[in-house]
Amino acid sequence: MADNTGTADIQEHAGTAGEDGVRRRDFINIAAVGAAGIGGIATLVPLISQMAPSADVLAESSTEIDISAIKPGQAIKGVFRKQPVFIRNLTTEEIAKANAVDVSSLRDPQSLEERTKPGKENWLITMGVCTHLGCVPLGAGEGEVKGEFGGYYCPCHGSVYDTAARIRKGPAPKNLEVPVYEFSSDTVVKIG
Amino acid sequence: MSFPWANHYEPKHPLMQWMDEKLPLPRFVYNAIGAGYPVPRNLNYFWNFGVLAGFCLVLQIVTGVILAMHYAPNALIAFDSTEHIMRDVNWGWLMRYAHANGASAFFVVVYLHIFRGFFFGSYKAPREMIWLLGVVIFLLMMATAFMGYVLPWGQMSFWGAKVITGLFGAIPLVGEPLQQWLLGGFAPDNAALNRFFSLHFLLPFVIAAVVILHIWALHIPGSSNPTGVEVKTESDTVPFHPYYTAKDGFGLGVFLILYCAMLFFLPNALGHPDNYIPANPMATPAHIVPEWYFWPFYAILRAFTFDFLFIPAKLMGVLAMFSSILVWFFLPWLDTSPVRSGHYRPLFRKFFFFGLIPTVLVLGYCGGAPAVEPYVMISQIATAYYFLHFLVILPLVSSIERPEPLPYSITESVLGSDDNADLKPAS
Ligand code: HEM
Ligand code: FES
Numbered sequence: 001m002a003d004n005t006g007t008a009d010i011q012e013h014a015g016t017a018g019e020d021g022v023r024r025r026d027f028i029n030i031a032a033v034g035a036a037g038i039g040g041i042a043t044l045v046p047l048i049s050q051m052a053p054s055a056d057v058l059a060e061s062s063t064e065i066d067i068s069a070i071k072p073g074q075a076i077k078g079v080f081r082k083q084p085v086f087i088r089n090l091t092t093e094e095i096a097k098a099n100a101v102d103v104s105s106l107r108d109p110q111s112l113e114e115r116t117k118p119g120k121e122n123w124l125i126t127m128g129v130c131t132h133l134g135c136v137p138l139g140a141g142e143g144e145v146k147g148e149f150g151g152y153y154c155p156c157h158g159s160v161y162d163t164a165a166r167i168r169k170g171p172a173p174k175n176l177e178v179p180v181y182e183f184s185s186d187t188v189v190k191i192g
Numbered sequence: 193m194s195f196p197w198a199n200h201y202e203p204k205h206p207l208m209q210w211m212d213e214k215l216p217l218p219r220f221v222y223n224a225i226g227a228g229y230p231v232p233r234n235l236n237y238f239w240n241f242g243v244l245a246g247f248c249l250v251l252q253i254v255t256g257v258i259l260a261m262h263y264a265p266n267a268l269i270a271f272d273s274t275e276h277i278m279r280d281v282n283w284g285w286l287m288r289y290a291h292a293n294g295a296s297a298f299f300v301v302v303y304l305h306i307f308r309g310f311f312f313g314s315y316k317a318p319r320e321m322i323w324l325l326g327v328v329i330f331l332l333m334m335a336t337a338f339m340g341y342v343l344p345w346g347q348m349s350f351w352g353a354k355v356i357t358g359l360f361g362a363i364p365l366v367g368e369p370l371q372q373w374l375l376g377g378f379a380p381d382n383a384a385l386n387r388f389f390s391l392h393f394l395l396p397f398v399i400a401a402v403v404i405l406h407i408w409a410l411h412i413p414g415s416s417n418p419t420g421v422e423v424k425t426e427s428d429t430v431p432f433h434p435y436y437t438a439k440d441g442f443g444l445g446v447f448l449i450l451y452c453a454m455l456f457f458l459p460n461a462l463g464h465p466d467n468y469i470p471a472n473p474m475a476t477p478a479h480i481v482p483e484w485y486f487w488p489f490y491a492i493l494r495a496f497t498f499d500f501l502f503i504p505a506k507l508m509g510v511l512a513m514f515s516s517i518l519v520w521f522f523l524p525w526l527d528t529s530p531v532r533s534g535h536y537r538p539l540f541r542k543f544f545f546f547g548l549i550p551t552v553l554v555l556g557y558c559g560g561a562p563a564v565e566p567y568v569m570i571s572q573i574a575t576a577y578y579f580l581h582f583l584v585i586l587p588l589v590s591s592i593e594r595p596e597p598l599p600y601s602i603t604e605s606v607l608g609s610d611d612n613a614d615l616k617p618a619s
Contacts, residue, residue: 157497
């Protein structure tokens with residue numbers, strides 16, 4: 001082990017191996033450094049996990065939204081987990097347009113049917129968070145541009161979504177996320 | 193470097209002698225930035241920017257600590273507390289404008305400092321470590337400035353934070369949990385603002401520590417110079433003090449005139465009006481742009497609008513943006529020419545001034561422009577050239593170029609002749 005411990009007679013005390021060929025000093029050294037290492041790593045757990053979302057942030061309430069006033073062709077922006085959620089009442093043309101697309105040709109292949117609830121294909125409910133870098137796409141508000149596919153347009157880096165909020169053009173990798181939701185009644189939807 | 197002919201520190205006053213025995217700090221200063229540090233006699237004004245960068249760091253720390261006395265890092269009141277600084281705190285407007293414009297001035301200075309390194313080959317042996325530490329400082333500065341910009345909690349603050357932390361979401365598998373871990377939530381909110389404040393306060397001091405290492409590494413070989421020819425004899429150098437303390441002092445004066453002109457007459461010229469609107473998670477500003485000093489890198493990020501090989505566009509943009517700086521770490525080994533200074537490298541010079549520099553300027557312009565054609569296409573071409581320059585052109589130029597003859601010594605380049613030149617063969 002150590003060539004020079006700085007102590008003249010140290011080798012006499014600890015330098016000789018026992019019958020099993022293990023030196024006492026080596027054993028203590030490995031055990032001590034090992035214990036310190038494990039302790040050090042264990043300390044990292046609280047240091048790192050304190051950064052994760054705290055209990056109050058995680059206790060995300062669900063949001064109930066009244067959709068009775070949304071006419072076909074209209075959309076509203078709701079709030080879920082402090083992020084926008086788009087609730088859109090599709091017109092028959094918009095539904096037809098979404099269904100006319102060959103699903104397998106899409107970047108993130110999904111049909112309108114998979115993105116809506118059975119019997120409620122006209123209600124397109126998605127997060128209003130661009131899957132590129134998180135901007136709020138335009139198209140839900142009155143008079144906002146909807147982009148060349150008639151759905152949503154993200155002004156940040158130019159992602160274009162279609163009438164099923166599927167990514168069609170630009171840098172975003174995925175369709176707008178469909179959150180967990182259910183219809184509490186015909187006019188109220190509960191998100192989360 | 194402490195050349196053999198360096199002046200020696202000899203304290204005369206008994207108090208200084210006493211001090212020298214107990215803690216030789218004055219000796220250290222004398223040898224580092226005083227008369228005991230011989231420096232090439234031919235440094236031009238590009239060698240002023242290191243000292244100016246140090247000044248900017250001190251400026252940011254002083255104004256920043258003062259701002260922190262009045263600022264409240266809480267999402268509910270951060271915006272109001274910034275306005276409180278602007279309207280109510282005595283001289284608060286000055287402190288805030290000095291800090292915000294100080295950040296821009298800092299980047300101007302550092303970009304010129306880096307430009308000097310690129311052109312005069314300062315990154316080459318034996319100065320690789322100085323260069324590597326410099327790149328580390330630059331990365332830390334970017335992180336610091338990014339987090340500082342979030343603090344006023346205006347629209348650009350919020351959406352800048354969202355877009356940039358969204359970058360991490362592009363990493364496969366761990367991306368989304370990592371993003372939530374960084375933000376402490378699903379989107380920027382109080383948790384993110386608080387930790388950004390804490391880190392924004394801390395990082396400048398980390399930068400200060402790395403700056404000390406940077407200068408320590410510099411003092412081993414000593415400064416390079418515009419010829420790139422190493423110091424040979426005493427006549428190649430002058431003592432740092434008074435020669436370069438005076439030159440740096442003059443440079444500081446010029447810098448302060450320009451800085452104060454910005455500060456007092458155009459304090460918002462480099463800012464974004466949207467940041468005077470409180471953060472609103474429900475509405476994205478029509479045109480999100482980072483601060484000007486991030487534009488070239490932002491253009492590279494946005495240049496990838498198509499999937500590349502099997503890598504999705506979003507991840508590709510993120511990788512390219514980080515690589516555009518990380519490639520600097522490899523520069524000392526990509527540029528293999530033994531000649532340092534661009535003055536003696538005709539081919540390198542052409543590619544540098546007509547290739548790299550315009551490319552970076554074009555990227556900067558596109559990064560500040562909206563994400564529409566033709567800017568996207570221009571960014572793509574410029575991004576391609578940027579990487580081509582470092583990875584292909586530089587190594588190639590280094591191997592085929594025939595450099596122009598170098599002066600025998602610094603002295604010869606300054607005086608036209610060097611008496612020592614006849615004694616030894618030219619190097
Ligand atoms: C490397 C050095 C630094 C850089 C590049 C930097 C950069 C920035 C930037 C760009 C801003 C946003 C300015 C604005 O819009 O108002 C900012 C704000 C701020 N910085 Fe720094 N900073 C640095 C050092 C520091 C230090 C050392 C402190 C404190 C110890 C500090 C404290 C603050 C505070 C409290 C704010 C928010 C106040 C405001 O919004 O005006 N900074 N910083
Ligand atoms: S965030 Fe929507 S395109 Fe980039």
